[in-house]
Amino acid sequence: MKRDGKIKLAHGSGGALMHELVSELIVARLSNPVLDSLDDSAELPDVAGHALDGGRLAFTTDSYVVQPLFFPGGDIGKLAVAGTVNDLAMKGARPAYLTLGLVVEEGLALADLERVLDSVAVTAKDAAVSVVAGDTKVVERGGIGGLIVNTAGIGFIPDGTAVSGGSAAAGDAIIISGTIGDHETAILVAREELRLDEVIESDCACLNGLVEVVLDACDDVHVMRDPTRGGLGTTLNEIASRSNVGITIDERAIPVDRKVRAVCEILGFDPIYMANEGKAIVVAPARAAGAIVEAMRAHPLGREAAVIGEVGGRTGVYLRTLVGGIRPIVMLEGVQLPRIC
Amino acid sequence: MSTLIESAAFRSEPEARALVARIHALATEPVSLMEVCGTHTVAISRFGLRSLMPDGLKLLSGPGCPVCVTPLAEIDRSIAAARMPDVILTTFGDMMRVPGSESSLEREKADGADVRILYGPLEALEIAAANPDREIVFVGVGFETTSPTIAATVAEAKQRGTPNLSVLPFFKTVPAALDLLASIPTRALDGFICPGHVSTIIGSKAYEPVARERNMPCVVVGFEPLDILAGIVMLLEQVEAVRRGTARASVEVQYRRAVTREGNEAAQRLLADVFEPCDAEWREIGTIAGSGYEFSERYRSFDARERLAIEIPETAAVSGCICGEIMLGLKLPTDCSLFAGRCTPRDPVGPCMVSTEGACAAFYKYDRQVS
Numbered sequence: 001m002k003r004d005g006k007i008k009l010a011h012g013s014g015g016a017l018m019h020e021l022v023s024e025l026i027v028a029r030l031s032n033p034v035l036d037s038l039d040d041s042a043e044l045p046d047v048a049g050h051a052l053d054g055g056r057l058a059f060t061t062d063s064y065v066v067q068p069l070f071f072p073g074g075d076i077g078k079l080a081v082a083g084t085v086n087d088l089a090m091k092g093a094r095p096a097y098l099t100l101g102l103v104v105e106e107g108l109a110l111a112d113l114e115r116v117l118d119s120v121a122v123t124a125k126d127a128a129v130s131v132v133a134g135d136t137k138v139v140e141r142g143g144i145g146g147l148i149v150n151t152a153g154i155g156f157i158p159d160g161t162a163v164s165g166g167s168a169a170a171g172d173a174i175i176i177s178g179t180i181g182d183h184e185t186a187i188l189v190a191r192e193e194l195r196l197d198e199v200i201e202s203d204c205a206c207l208n209g210l211v212e213v214v215l216d217a218c219d220d221v222h223v224m225r226d227p228t229r230g231g232l233g234t235t236l237n238e239i240a241s242r243s244n245v246g247i248t249i250d251e252r253a254i255p256v257d258r259k260v261r262a263v264c265e266i267l268g269f270d271p272i273y274m275a276n277e278g279k280a281i282v283v284a285p286a287r288a289a290g291a292i293v294e295a296m297r298a299h300p301l302g303r304e305a306a307v308i309g310e311v312g313g314r315t316g317v318y319l320r321t322l323v324g325g326i327r328p329i330v331m332l333e334g335v336q337l338p339r340i341c
Numbered sequence: 342m343s344t345l346i347e348s349a350a351f352r353s354e355p356e357a358r359a360l361v362a363r364i365h366a367l368a369t370e371p372v373s374l375m376e377v378c379g380t381h382t383v384a385i386s387r388f389g390l391r392s393l394m395p396d397g398l399k400l401l402s403g404p405g406c407p408v409c410v411t412p413l414a415e416i417d418r419s420i421a422a423a424r425m426p427d428v429i430l431t432t433f434g435d436m437m438r439v440p441g442s443e444s445s446l447e448r449e450k451a452d453g454a455d456v457r458i459l460y461g462p463l464e465a466l467e468i469a470a471a472n473p474d475r476e477i478v479f480v481g482v483g484f485e486t487t488s489p490t491i492a493a494t495v496a497e498a499k500q501r502g503t504p505n506l507s508v509l510p511f512f513k514t515v516p517a518a519l520d521l522l523a524s525i526p527t528r529a530l531d532g533f534i535c536p537g538h539v540s541t542i543i544g545s546k547a548y549e550p551v552a553r554e555r556n557m558p559c560v561v562v563g564f565e566p567l568d569i570l571a572g573i574v575m576l577l578e579q580v581e582a583v584r585r586g587t588a589r590a591s592v593e594v595q596y597r598r599a600v601t602r603e604g605n606e607a608a609q610r611l612l613a614d615v616f617e618p619c620d621a622e623w624r625e626i627g628t629i630a631g632s633g634y635e636f637s638e639r640y641r642s643f644d645a646r647e648r649l650a651i652e653i654p655e656t657a658a659v660s661g662c663i664c665g666e667i668m669l670g671l672k673l674p675t676d677c678s679l680f681a682g683r684c685t686p687r688d689p690v691g692p693c694m695v696s697t698e699g700a701c702a703a704f705y706k707y708d709r710q711v712s
Contacts, residue, residue: 008451010438016687192460252354267460268380268697270387323357323566325389327707333686 014229014275015332038242039165040087040225043157055159058093060084061152063101067145069112071190073182073201077119079277080149082206083228085127089208090224090280092163092215093155095127100134101150106141116147127206129153161215167222168243173289174309175282177210177302178203179255180232181274185263200259205278210301214282217295223283226276233272233329235281236317248318249309249329269336272319272329283311351565360570361393367577368398370584373529374576375522375670377403377515378536379698380564386707388566398573402693402700404518404668405536407483408435409692409699410623415511416441417653419480422509422645423454429472431465432480433487434458439695442656462487462494469498469506478645481508486538488512488634489608492615495636495643507645510635513621515539516547517632522669523555530670532558532576534569537596542612544604548592556590558583563596571595615640624692625665662691667700674704681705 010017027035034042041060046052064080074082081098088095100120104113124131182203189200207226214221223243227235232254240247256271264271278301284292289307296302317329376382382402385391391400404410420441423430430446437447437458450456455475459465462479469477481491491508498506519533535548540561548559558579562572572595582588594600614637621633636644645651662679666672674680674693684690686702693701 006448006451008447010447194460268383319389321387321389321566322352322354323388323390323393323570324354324361325392325566327386327389327392330706 010333013332014234017333018229019331037164037166040090041093041153041155043091052156055161056157058088058091058155058157059153060087061150062087063148063150065145065148066187067191069116069146071202072186072199074204074277075116075119076147076149077116078123079204080151081120081123081127081129082204082277084151084153085129085206085208086226086277086280088153088155089206089211090163090226091155091157092161092211092221092224093157094212095129095153095155095208097132097154098124098129099150099152100131102134102136103144103148103150104136104138105144105146106138108146112146116149123206127208160219163221163224165223165225165239166242168239168245168247168283168311169222169285170245170312171286172222172283172311173286173307174236174247174249174311175284175289175292175296176232176254176306176308177207177280177282177296178278178304179257179260180227180276180279181260181264181271182257183277184231184275185260185269185271188267189263194263196259196263198259200257200263203276203278205301207278207280207301210280210296210299213295213299213302214280214292217291218284218288220288221282221284221292223281225281227279227281228277229275230332231271231273231275232281233270233317234331236329237331239281239283240315240317243311244315245311246313246315246318247309247311248313248320250320251322252320253306253308255304255306273332273336286310351563351567353567356567357393357570360567360574363574364398364570364577365395367574367581368395371397371399372531372577372580373399373401373670374532374534374573375401375403375530376534376536376562377405377519377522378534378539379406379408379696380538381534381536381562381569382406382698382700382703384564384566384569386703388569389707390566390569391708399673401530401670401673402667402703403522403670404623404626406693406696406698406700407487407513408439408696409664409668410513410626411436411439411482411511411692412622412624413442413656414653415509416445417656418646418651419509420444420446420449421651421653422478422649423449423456425476425649425651427475428649429455429457429468429475429477430480431457431459431462431468431477433482435696435698436480436482439692440689442654462491463497465494465506466498466501466503469503473505475505476649477506478649479506479508480511482511484513484515484536484539485542485612486536488616489542489605489611492611495615495640496611498643499640507643507648508636509645510616510633512616512634513623514618514632514634516543516551517629518623519548519551519557520555521626521629523551523557525669525671527671530557531580532560532590534572534576535559535561535592537561537563537568537599540594540596540600540604542605542608544602545592545594545600546602547604552590552592556583558590559592561592561594561596561600563599568595623668625662626668664691664693664701667693674701677701
C-alpha cells in the first residue's frame with residue numbers, strides 16, 4: 001500500500017483495496033486471535049475469563065451510509081438492523097442485543113429521523129432483537145448525507161455450531177438463498193433517478209430466521225456468509241482464499257432478477273459484484289444440499305434458493321459461463337464504474 | 342426504458358455448442374480476428390469465449406476502448422480543468438481512474454475537486470442550469486456511439502442559450518483507424534469483428550472502403566455470446582474464400598436486428614452539424630488522419646480548451662509497455678513483460694490496463710488464469 005496517498009472512495013468498496021487497508025493498517029495494529037479470524041462477527045470464547053454455559057458469544061459492529069436514506073425495499077434504519085443481525089447470524093449465532101449510534105447532520109428533517117427510528121423498531125421486533133444502548137451526535141452540515149447509523153450486536157452461538165469463513169472443503173456445495181445484486185441495483189436506480197417503468201426493490205432483510213431453518217436442515221454447515229459489499233464474487237473469493245480451496249459456480253444456476261440483469265447490462269455492471277443485503281451463501285457437504293435448498297425454499301426469504309456451484313479443483317474462483325466457457329472470478333480492484341458505451 | 346429485452350434467446354448453450362463446433366471445423370489453419378470495440382472485448386472475456394476457441398484462432402483486441410486511446414495530454418487537460426476553482430468536471434465513469442502524468446480524476450476528487458460521474462451527457466445541462474455561476478466541463482471521450490449524444494447535448498445547450506457548458510472534444514472515429522490497421526504491411530490480421538453499437542450510427546457502409554481496398558473481411562457483430570460466435574463463423578467463411586481466392590472481401594452484417602447499411606441518418610446529420618473531422622492522436626499509436634472530431638465553426642465556442650485556456654506541461658510517453666503493438670494486433674497482453682507484474686488494474690502502466698474495457702484489463706480480469 002502506498003503510504004503517501006489519500007483515502008479514495010474505492011478504499012470502501014469491499015474490493016482488493018479495502019482488504020489491503022483492513023489488513024495493513026488496522027489488523028496490523030490491533031491483531032489478536034479473535035480479530036484475526038476476520039469473519040462477519042467475532043467469536044468470543046469467554047468474557048474476561050468467564051466462559052458461557054452451552055455456547056459462545058458472537059459480537060460485531062457496522063456503520064451504515066446509504067444515499068438515498070429511503071429506497072424501494074428499505075431505508076437506512078432497516079439496513080442498520082438487518083446488516084448487524086445478519087453478520088451475527090452468519091456465524092450461526094442467535095442475535096439478541098443491539099446498540100444504536102446515530103450521527104445526524106444538521107438540517108435533517110425530524111420527520112425523516114422518526115421514519116428511520118420507526119423502521120429500526122419494526123425491523124428489530126421482527127428479528128426478535130432488542131436495542132439496549134445507544135448514542136446520538138449532531139454534526140455540522142456538510143458531506144454525510146443526512147444520517148449515519150452505527151449498530152453493534154451480540155448473539156449466542158450454541159455449542160455444536162461451528163460456522164466459519166475458512167471451513168469450506170472439497171466436495172461441498174455452494175448454495176445461494178436467492179437472486180443476487182438486488183440491493184445495490186435498487187440503490188443505484190434510486191440514487192441516479194434512472195427512469196424505469198418497473199421498480200427494483202432492495203432485498204434488505206434479517207436473515208436469522210432463514211439461518212435457523214438452514215441449521216435445522218443440516219448440522220454440518222461449513223460456511224455461511226452474506227455477500228454484501230463486493231457481492232457474490234468478492235465473498236466467494238474470501239471463502240476460497242481463507243479455506244484454501246477452489247470454487248466453481250455455474251452462471252446458469254445463479255438467480256438474477258430480470259430487471260436487475262437489464263439495468264446491469266445497460267450500465268456495464270456485473271451482478272456478481274453487486275451488493276446484497278438479504279442473501280446468504282451457504283457452503284455445506286453436497287449430500288446435504290438438497291435438504292438445505294428445500295428448507296430454504298419453504299421460507300419466505302429463500303424461495304429462489306439454488307445450488308450454484310461446488311468446492312474443489314484448483315485454487316481460485318471460476319465461473320462456467322452461460323455458453324459453456326470458463327473464466328476466473330477475481331476480486332474487484334475498486335468500485336465498479338459505469339462505462340462509456 | 343419501456344421494454345426490457347430478454348437476452349436468454351442469445352445465450353443458449355446448445356446453440357453455442359453447435360456454433361463452436363462449426364468454428365473448430367472452419368479454423369483448420371491459423372487465423373487472427375480483431376475486434377475494435379470495448380464492449381466486444383469485455384463480452385468475449387466475460388463469457389469465456391477464448392476458452393472455447395480452437396488453438397490456431399486468435400481473438401485480438403484492437404484500439405476499441407475509447408479510454409485507452411485517449412492520449413496522456415488529454416487526460417492531463419481534463420485533470421487541469423477539474424482543478425480550476427469554478428469548474429464542475431463531468432465525465433463518464435471509466436475516465437475516473439485513468440492515470441495522467443501525475444494524478445487522476447479519482448485522486449483530484451479525493452483532493453476536493455468537483456468531479457461528477459454522469460450516466461448520460463444530457464445530465465450536464467441540468468447541472469449547468471443548477472450552477473449558473475460555475476462552468477460545467479464535460480470530458481468528451483468516445484466513438485461514434487457516444488459522440489451523437491454529446492452533439493445533441495451541445496445542440497440543446499446552444500438552443501437554450503446555456504452559457505456555462507463546454508466540452509473537451511477528445512472524440513475518435515472508427516473507420517480511419519480500421520484502415521490504418523488493415524494497411525500495416527506486416528499485418529497479422531485476417532478479418533475485423535466490426536463494432537455493433539458504432540455501426541448502428543455510421544451503418545455498415547462505413548467499412549466498405551476497407552473491405553474493398555484492403556481486401557479485409559468485415560462482419561458487423563452484436564454483443565451477445567451467440568452473436569459473437571455466429572459472427573466468427575461468418576468471418577471464418579469469408580476468410581477461407583478470400584484465402585482460396587474465390588471471393589474478394591466484403592462487409593457482412595450479423596447484427597441485423599440493430600444495424601443497417603445506411604445507419605442512423607438523423608444522428609449522422611447531427612454529427613455533421615456539430616462536428617467536423619480532424620486528425621486525432623491515438624495513444625501509443627500516433628496521429629491518424631481524419632480520425633477525430635472537433636467542433637464545427639457554429640459550435641466552436643463550446644470547445645472547453647479555448648474557453649478555459651487550459652495550460653498543461655509537456656507530457657512524457659510511458660516507456661516499457663507494448664500497448665501500441667497490442668492495439669495494432671501485433672501482440673497479446675500476455676506477451677508484455679509488465680503484464681500482471683508491474684502493470685495491474687490498480688497500478689496501471691499502459692492505457693490498455695487502465696480502463697475496464699481495455700484489452701489488458703479484460704485479460705487480467707477474465708483470461709489470466711485460464712490462458
